Amino acid sequence: MVTLTQLLQKKFGYSSFRKGQQEIIEDLLRGYDVLAMLPTGGGKSLCYQLPAYLLPGSVLIISPLVSLMEDQVRQLRERGEKRAIAFNSFLETREKWRALEQLDQFRFIYVSPEMLQSERLLIALTNTPISLFVVDEAHCISQWGYDFRPDFLKLGEIRRQLGSPPCLALTATAPPEVMNDIIDILQLSPLRCHIHSVDRPNIAIKVEKLSSLSEKVDRLLDYVKRLQGPGIIYFSSRQWTETMARQLQQEGIERVAYYHAGMDAEQRMLVQQQFLRGQLDIVCCTAAFGMGVNKENIRFVLHFHMPGQMEAYLQEIGRAGRDGEKSIAILLYTNGDDGMIQSLMEAELPDDAQVKQLCENLLYGASRDDVEQYMDMCLFTDVQKRIFTYFLEKEGVFSSNRPLAKQEIDRLYGKVTKNIELRRQWKRKKLKEMEKWIFRRSCRREAIVQAFGQTLTDKPEQCCDCCGLSLDGYLRTNEEKHPTRFLGWRVELQRIFF
Amino acid sequence: MKDGYAAFLLSFCLHRFNGERSLAAVYHLFSGKKSAQTLQDSKWFQLAPFFGVWKDITFSEIEAAAQSLFENGLIVPVQNRAYILTEKGKRWLDEQLQRTFFPTHLNGWRYHDLEKWFWYRLSLLVQTLSNLLHHTSFEPIHRHEKTLMWVKRYLLSQRRTVRTLAETLYGELYRLLDDVSEEEATVFTLRLTSYARIGWTNEQIASYLQKDRVCVQFQFQNVLHYMMASAEADRSSILYELMHGLSLPIPLTLSAQKTYEWLLRGKPLGEIARLRRLKRSTIEDHVVEIAANIPQFSIAPFVHEKKAAKIIETARKLKTRKLKRIRDAIGDDVSYFEIRLVLAKEGEMW
Numbered sequence A: 001m002v003t004l005t006q007l008l009q010k011k012f013g014y015s016s017f018r019k020g021q022q023e024i025i026e027d028l029l030r031g032y033d034v035l036a037m038l039p040t041g042g043g044k045s046l047c048y049q050l051p052a053y054l055l056p057g058s059v060l061i062i063s064p065l066v067s068l069m070e071d072q073v074r075q076l077r078e079r080g081e082k083r084a085i086a087f088n089s090f091l092e093t094r095e096k097w098r099a100l101e102q103l104d105q106f107r108f109i110y111v112s113p114e115m116l117q118s119e120r121l122l123i124a125l126t127n128t129p130i131s132l133f134v135v136d137e138a139h140c141i142s143q144w145g146y147d148f149r150p151d152f153l154k155l156g157e158i159r160r161q162l163g164s165p166p167c168l169a170l171t172a173t174a175p176p177e178v179m180n181d182i183i184d185i186l187q188l189s190p191l192r193c194h195i196h197s198v199d200r201p202n203i204a205i206k207v208e209k210l211s212s213l214s215e216k217v218d219r220l221l222d223y224v225k226r227l228q229g230p231g232i233i234y235f236s237s238r239q240w241t242e243t244m245a246r247q248l249q250q251e252g253i254e255r256v257a258y259y260h261a262g263m264d265a266e267q268r269m270l271v272q273q274q275f276l277r278g279q280l281d282i283v284c285c286t287a288a289f290g291m292g293v294n295k296e297n298i299r300f301v302l303h304f305h306m307p308g309q310m311e312a313y314l315q316e317i318g319r320a321g322r323d324g325e326k327s328i329a330i331l332l333y334t335n336g337d338d339g340m341i342q343s344l345m346e347a348e349l350p351d352d353a354q355v356k357q358l359c360e361n362l363l364y365g366a367s368r369d370d371v372e373q374y375m376d377m378c379l380f381t382d383v384q385k386r387i388f389t390y391f392l393e394k395e396g397v398f399s400s401n402r403p404l405a406k407q408e409i410d411r412l413y414g415k416v417t418k419n420i421e422l423r424r425q426w427k428r429k430k431l432k433e434m435e436k437w438i439f440r441r442s443c444r445r446e447a448i449v450q451a452f453g454q455t456l457t458d459k460p461e462q463c464c465d466c467c468g469l470s471l472d473g474y475l476r477t478n479e480e481k482h483p484t485r486f487l488g489w490r491v492e493l494q495r496i497f498f
Numbered sequence B: 001m002k003d004g005y006a007a008f009l010l011s012f013c014l015h016r017f018n019g020e021r022s023l024a025a026v027y028h029l030f031s032g033k034k035s036a037q038t039l040q041d042s043k044w045f046q047l048a049p050f051f052g053v054w055k056d057i058t059f060s061e062i063e064a065a066a067q068s069l070f071e072n073g074l075i076v077p078v079q080n081r082a083y084i085l086t087e088k089g090k091r092w093l094d095e096q097l098q099r100t101f102f103p104t105h106l107n108g109w110r111y112h113d114l115e116k117w118f119w120y121r122l123s124l125l126v127q128t129l130s131n132l133l134h135h136t137s138f139e140p141i142h143r144h145e146k147t148l149m150w151v152k153r154y155l156l157s158q159r160r161t162v163r164t165l166a167e168t169l170y171g172e173l174y175r176l177l178d179d180v181s182e183e184e185a186t187v188f189t190l191r192l193t194s195y196a197r198i199g200w201t202n203e204q205i206a207s208y209l210q211k212d213r214v215c216v217q218f219q220f221q222n223v224l225h226y227m228m229a230s231a232e233a234d235r236s237s238i239l240y241e242l243m244h245g246l247s248l249p250i251p252l253t254l255s256a257q258k259t260y261e262w263l264l265r266g267k268p269l270g271e272i273a274r275l276r277r278l279k280r281s282t283i284e285d286h287v288v289e290i291a292a293n294i295p296q297f298s299i300a301p302f303v304h305e306k307k308a309a310k311i312i313e314t315a316r317k318l319k320t321r322k323l324k325r326i327r328d329a330i331g332d333d334v335s336y337f338e339i340r341l342v343l344a345k346e347g348e349m350w
Ligand SMILES: [Zn+2]
Pocket: A442, A443, A444, A445, A446, A459, A463, A464, A465, A466, A467
């Protein structure tokens, strides 16, 4: 019999496992459900790709990140694994549907959660022996997670429909309450947890309070000029990313661009790939940037605006220093930031007038289509739609398929308002936590780790501003010049093809 | 001037609209709204090249450009949020037309739906070939599944070697880029992604060339439309193959298309209205739309030839397309429907 290490060498070309991988794989092979919290870039995918060669049936992977899913399938194919397929919303080619008829031929089946709404796909999956049910980015299952996706809630039920195969739930950052949700909803049992420390010792943490916005802008410019790149700067709004990217350029920092979800797909991809390939040093972005950006050598992450909660903060600073080299995370704060973030976060919740109007419309029909139309009429944002649809679904509104009666609507309105209030309170609580962390005077690293229910065993030498921190090691040492080497279109065109 | 190139394009459109359409019409034109009104307008006012060429423009961008033109005394408001050019404005526009880049190859009417997919295929093919030739691995610059599949199949179906294919494509691109201005060729080449360089965004190119971003965007589109037009004329080219299966749009609203299908089956208007449970006036709107957009559609069954001639004559004489003025001049025996139909069919009369 081959050992796991031999198989690893043979199929993946690695001579040894990374931290935690082998233990997870062994537990899965023993038939346990596993909840694994591994740092991003810590080799999560190997934990289910390797067992696939030892298990009799297919491995089903549910992932919300369509681009990551595509990358994985491509990488598998490059490694000579032809039996991999990805189903996601923009894959409607005929071959994909034909593949459904012989789904059991595939060793790896990647599916986006919204695709699981497809009856055809579900039936095909039910007829396919599934040996392992993998949920990637499992924190999306919790409505308390910073990236809640209602589609994930059905995964528990779907897993049952597929005969409850062993389940691997993967996440990079989940505080205890989110982990409990994952375990509950996916019904993980018997369960083994593999929780890697959330601490990233090679990332130094600094918070800096400034007395005015203009001081903050100056400070940012100063840091960007002095810090060793490449780096990411997070802002709370699209407008800010554009404004600051332009200002940085005016200050003579050339290789900078902005990135936010309002740009078209091509421009976003260009910026992302330029950054990966080292054509850009700095990206000014909203939280939309980073998912799926696997760049090893990011040296700093700056927060011009604070995120609304610790999980998001940790996820964002975690993009620095994947190569293990020392990196720094700096958060700039001015009085009033928290108020602004709070109103931004609460704008994600539907307001009372919208809720009232929507509920009244339910008198005329309550199918999913009707509701979607009403939501457009009431100017719901995408996030609002997501939350609201989830709520109505939970209340069984869509299954009624007839207009609601006045009484029912009043009751529903009461429930919705209460639910929204609950969310508002919860968001405020998370923001308060974040704020408390900003104003804290003892070790910041310790506090982060505690927020995730863990304890800190070792403090790195360069820990945080509270423990004492020197910027010296993070500053640019040599002035790198990157002259634009464009010698006219004729030369460039020739270079492309010859 | 602030909003430079956008303001220039806006003034061009306002000049063509001649105070008869509001800013919203410009917005619908650029964003390519498929309503009967916008489709008709773009032909009538000879603005079809601009139809749907700036899909993500916002109304406030147009308002800002209008504000800037107004502040410089180049336009003045008439009624209903419409503007006309002042004398100064007309002189300025003339000057700009001499001096600034103008997208002469632009054909939004024909290519507004295709350009994106054509560009996706072309740029992905270039990226793939460049990396194959240099034995480098790469991440596709587009994630659009259909494009990925198409390029893959295209390469697999080749009888030419990668080398030959690359040389041929290089030759085609070189020839076409040589036809356009140096600056346009530069913009286009910088947008391309190769083994050595990820393509630049319009904004990056604009700051490198110290130009207006909107101008760069239109220079790029101008080259792209020129390439598509040349491709259509040369069926042996790679560029022509890149257009394969990309369907040219039928410039009709969906509802008008249905009506058109019924008309082709010989149903009279009243019955179509009944069958489709629409008002007769709605069906008439459709007929007008069809007349404006389908050259082979005859309006003879709906308007007597003599009447039609009279309408055209009156419209020419009065230099207007205002229905009421034409009807007042001719008299009660012509209906508004007949006037609209004739005007739509005649399209660009002067
Ligand atoms: Zn510390």
